[in-house]
Amino acid sequence: MPINRAALIACLSLLAACSPQAADSTGDVAADAVTQPAAADTAAAAVIPAADDADAVATLAGTLEEDQQARVAAGCTVPDDVGFVQDIRIYCDMPADVQAFIARENSCQHFAGEEAYDDARRRELEAATAKFCDDREKIFADLVARHRDDCAIRKALIGVNLRYDLSPDLDLKPCEG
Known part of the structure; x- marks a missing residue:
């Protein structure tokens, strides 16, 4: 929402x-x-x-x-689900798979910060967390591998990794040169 x-x-x-x-x-x-x-x-x-x-x-x-x-x-329509200004700035320059991940991760962060004030809300948050947060590290690692040769995307993914602490073990480094 x-x-x-x-x-x-x-x-x-x-x-x-x-x-x-x-x-x-x-x-x-x-x-x-x-x-x-x-x-x-x-x-x-x-x-x-x-x-x-x-x-x-x-x-x-x-x-x-x-x-x-x-x-x-931005240069394109950025979904309202993308709320972090640094993600908005890079969104339109990214391929569709990275855009989808950014929107998904912003939703994950949103629901992770919500409070379960009753059982119905707790179930709603658990479902949203499963939908948006499960396997986020694996999806991110796949994006990094898929776009390893594109320096601009790699740089953007490094920023996303730092913002959301997705995969510290990937040891992402910027392109040389």
């Missing part, structure tokens, strides 16, 4: 604004009541993070901007 990144940023901003750190940094509640924004401004104010959390949200917003810029510059 694709993630609406703007909604994610808004939710994270709200969480940051409602965090205990944000509450601690607001000072006296009575003083705040005097300076409360008008009702029309309340929604906008709610998404402004506390000063302590501003850097984290700004970094996330910068990442979203980089993601959007990378998708525009």
Whole structure:
């Protein structure tokens, strides 16, 4: 399921604004009541993070901007499942088998980071993990072997290997020359 990144940023901003750190940094509640924004401004104010959390949200917003810029510059349609900006940047320059692996690995990473909050969700995550994560090292090793003579693909695969810690034993080295 694709993630609406703007909604994610808004939710994270709200969480940051409602965090205990944000509450601690607001000072006296009575003083705040005097300076409360008008009702029309309340929604906008709610998404402004506390000063302590501003850097984290700004970094996330910068990442979203980089993601959007990378998708525009990619040269092809990059599936929403590909969410890591470095993968977006290389996606269109890769052959179909590498593209499929990148999309699969991004889905694997997504589901690996999800929480199983009940039995139904646990079963859903187990099925997704089996679909997207099983045999990932073997599939990756096959890609490396298949594309060993193409330096550009090899370089991209080295980056993918480093990002996702797929096969440290492959001892991948860039092409010489």
